[in-house]
Amino acid sequence: MTDLPTAFRLDGRVALVTGASGALGAEFARSLSAAGARVVMAARRVAAMEALAADLPGAAVVALDVTDPHSVSDAVAQAEALAGAPVDLLVNNSGIAAPGAALRQSDENWAQVMGVNLDGARRMSVAVAGRLVAAGRPGAIVNVASILGLRQGAGVSAYATSKAALIQLTRQHALEWARHGIRVNALAPGYVETDLNRDFFATEAGQAQVRRIPQRRLGRAAELSGPLLLLASDAGSFMTGSVLVADGGHLLSAL
Secondary structure: OOOHHHHOOOOOOEEEEEOOOOHHHHHHHHHHHHOOOEEEEEEOOHHHHHHHHHHOOOOEEEEOOOOOHHHHHHHHHHHHHHHOOOOOEEEEOOOOOOOEOHHHOOHHHHHHHHHHHHHHHHHHHHHHHHHHHHHOOOEEEEEEOOHHHOOOOOOEHHHHHHHHHHHHHHHHHHHHHHHHOEEEEEEEEOOEOOOOOHHHHOOHHHHHHHOOOOOOOOEOHHHHHHHHHHHHOHHHOOOOOOEEEEOOOHHHOOO
């Protein structure tokens, strides 16, 4: 019988978390560290990550701009050097949202969203997977998508399209890299409360959105830790190309 507590452990693993300067990225870093991984936090805002890294055993911080190929290759190499081993767990969490009606969205704005949410994740995945394949090592990649990659929402065409494309990219990479022992899955959160959206969800419009969630509440960042660890650890060893939804039942709500 499988020892489930042990299966969820990440001892000896090197985890690289992108977008780690934000609320979700920071929570992911804490969870992975608590499970035993050596965590490398990566984002453009280095100072925002340093205080958290100081509280996580063996954690490190690297500067990263996922839209810059040179920054990506440098960050992965630095993470490997700091950890003393290849990155074998990647959490692609970098992302931006640009709300706005489709008819008023500029080409530049569309390209910016795609450049971070889709191209950035592809660039990071290829960089990490390429090193793992060359070293003959297995690994896991978790792409942070969204329920908006699985349904529509008003005024978020670029964001929703980027997340839908990220889910398809997840499946493509899972198919191609399975023979190398690299699992690729996606985590699709619903609305999760953070410092950035708390004021909006306290408004009448925000509360109207909350009422559409069957559980009638927002998610908490910590509630994504369980799904993340399942996809990242040996507990999910037979999962690849999966999309794990954590949304309080939001996808079940009537349109």
